[in-house]
Amino acid sequence: MIAMRALAVASALSFALAGCVVGPDYVRPDVSVPAAYKSLDAQASKDWKPAEPADAKTRAPWWEIYGDPQLNALEEKVASANQTVAAAAARFRGAQAAVAQSRAAYFPTVTANAAFNQSRASENVLYKSSAGVTLPDYMLNAQITWEPDLWGRISRAVEGGRAEAAASAADLQSAILSMQAELATNYFELRGTVEEERLLAETLQTYQKALALTKDRFAGGIAAESDVAQAEEQLKSTQAQLIDLETTKSRLINAIAILIGEPPSSFTLDVPPLNAGNVPNPGAALDALPPGIPSTLLERRPDIAAAERRVAEANARVGVATAAFFPNLLLAATGGLEATNFSSWLMAPSRFWSLGPQLAFTVLDFGGRAAARDAARAAYDESVADYRQTVLTAFGQVEDNVTALQVLRRALDAQREAVDAAQRALSKVGNRYENGAITYLSVVVTQAIVLNDQRAAVSIERRRMAASVALVKALGGGWTAGELRVSKGD
Template sequence: MTRRVFNLAVRAAFMAAWMVPLSALVAGCKVGPDYVRPTADVAATYKEVDARKLDNTGWTPAQPADAASRGAWWQIYGDAQLDALEARVGEANQNVQAAQARFRAARANVAQQRSSFFPVVTAGAGFSRTRTSENLAYTSKAGRTINDYSVGLDATWEPDVWGRVARSVESARANAQASAADMQAVLLSMQAELATDYFELRGIDRERRLLDDTLAAYRESLALTQHRYDGGIATDADVGQAQTQLQTTEAQAIDLGVQRAQLEHAIAILVGQPPSTFTLAVLPGAPLSAQPFASPPGVPSTLLERRPDIAAAERRVAAANAQVGVATAAFFPSLMLAVTGGLEATNYSQWLVAPARFWSLGPALAGTLLDFGGREAVRNEARAQYDASVAQYRQTVLDAFGQVEDNLAALRVLEQEAVAQDRAVDAAKRTLAIVEDRYKNGAITYLDVVVAQTTALSNEREAVTIARRRLAASVALVKALGGGWNAAALASVDGAAPAPAPASVAHATTDATAHATTNAAPSAVSHD
């Protein structure tokens, strides 16, 4: 008896399984536009590369030019403490964790959409006991109590004749790839923010060390002035000026503690640790000793593959294009195949025997004849969303080029400013030495010393500020260049095919015909 039930289940499963190979025959037709990567205007070279050639400054990378493509890009700065902190971002930063969760959800959605290629098989068993009315005349069931035992399998399948499911899978896969790129963009952003905060904190440490050294010199000056006053050489105004200079500088040194504490707290949050339990000690030696990284970024067209945000925007264009196909499939009828089989009897002893078998098999074809423009409106909406995603993609490309140019310009200008500022610092130090010597000889008043000291300190602090800005621009440049990431990594997302190569990239130096082709937004309408 058990074998009969098993045989029946096998037969019902077989009736459902024969439909699966058929899907390979009917799924070849996909309505809607096939995806073509949109074009974007790309210059042949970066403006700032040409600017460096004109002023003969060239490029002076702190490491080999390819160092930013090694993955752990922060290692180019040679700071072991920064390396240790960066290693914690991917594991503990909550923004990165949230992005990873969104990627897992997008990948699960791909599996959900792909499951629609196959039949849905359900099984059920039931028992009911029914008492009929004795007033049912002319029936043999009047006044009877009837048992009903049943067990069955149901299989339903909608062949993907018009490619609706295929387009849905295509869209979900592109969204999963976009989510993977988003995850990398968030990770890169958090890593860059950590490096920027870290160098800012080290800059404050360097500035605090400068102020501490200055305070030591000011105390000596105050002691000297007090000694000269006791000897009747200096005036009480000189002593007052020396005291004011010392106390003002002490207040400036104390004020740096607020900025340092805030940066330390920000770093703690970035590495996923409560600020109250995190401390970043002052490094022995010279803080802010890292050199800014300035490397030729290559041709602009490579940026389309190196920036995760550009890759994410391009993948969303592909997803929107597939949704146009999904909306187009609604104009065609759907085919549904259903199989039902099982056992049913009114007596338990007769339940699991051959005569209790039942089955049914039949197709159903259904289509919408009139919806007063509803489907057309849905397709128009999908087309509009596609056009919007194309515009967003091109805007993302423009923003990316702007960020690279901004930071290349910042590095070039700050490099020149640093050289000029170093000369100013040297000149201020020489002037201060001369003024102090003349004051000791009684040739000038202490006010001249105060002015020279203020000028020297201001120039030295400005030099530290420029050094911090150069490192911040260097980190921003690495981030703008993608941090060594490449869009080819998206090929491994759910076994998906890699994104189309940017073969349609147009250079800004091409002729008017190329410009007309580039600037025309590709529309899904013409592909229907």
């Protein structure tokens, strides 16, 4: 009882000193933000503020802006089935467990021990009364040890652990977003490949008819044998291009299977072509984007949140390293029962106890603690630089993809006009060839131009979709058009 009272008094004293938390208190680093994006209306972007993480907000299914039910169904599987996401989730759980482990240091450690020993003393000893005597020893004891957090070492460790757990949570969101964006990019790439297959298949039918017509003209003495050879070469070359697309198509389907956690060998996927009559709106990301983009959108990027929270974690580690310069106090109390006779083991006279505070202080370590603190400060400076670089990269990614969407929209309009012009030219060239005014080589060249222009248009459409998905990812992926409208009034 005396031991417990003494321990309680010491504990109260330590609590009074617990307010002395050494090390720097965390302050979020300042970051530079632009007044406006150069690709958008600068006048509408006057309310920028320093980016802060807000990744705890509910994330909406951003892929639904494309209105593709098949994509929606695939995306729903990523968070639960993707193995990269599963690994990130496991790291998050580990970080949470580390926080719980750190918090346990706030509380006393209680250990218990029960033992029985039997020993015989030597007959050749100084004290003849115990010579050759065999004695049993029954012991039951408990020990309480506690290190008060006098200088905030434990508090800083818990603070750092919580920051790292929050960073791991943001990493998990980042992994989910990255896998979802990669899936959407591969999906639209696959649809573009299917559209190329459709174009090549239609072109092959045209070339087969042209070859048959050329053979008839050659048989009638109207066309030269070289015309037939050119038509055959064109047909076979286009067949080879169509066959080659099977590799691309298979690779994309396998990539999608892996992203949703399914074996590629048993996964199949049929998707509609990506063409003017059946295309999602790649500008959905841009159309929903308010001029100037309030910085709250960038606050939703999980990588920014993770980087900022790792700054907080590094700051806390500086406090832990600083606390090493101060003495540690350990309070310990032990009590129990010990006897050499079992019948008297549990009686009051068998009680024993001890109480002993211990104060430990490193007098000389030849600069070891100072070096550890300097290393912690350097790690903090590194994390600040990483955080600022992450923010700068985020702004750059939004800028790049906004520009890409705008430029590719104009490029697609021009390319479609080129396709129309090439098709008109092909019609005229075909008429002239049938009238014998030109050789078949002119037809071959014009047909190749039409096909190349059509495939170029598909390529631009694919790039537009990739830029659209990349813009959504750059904005954090967790927004809706309605949320953006609210942000306009910020």
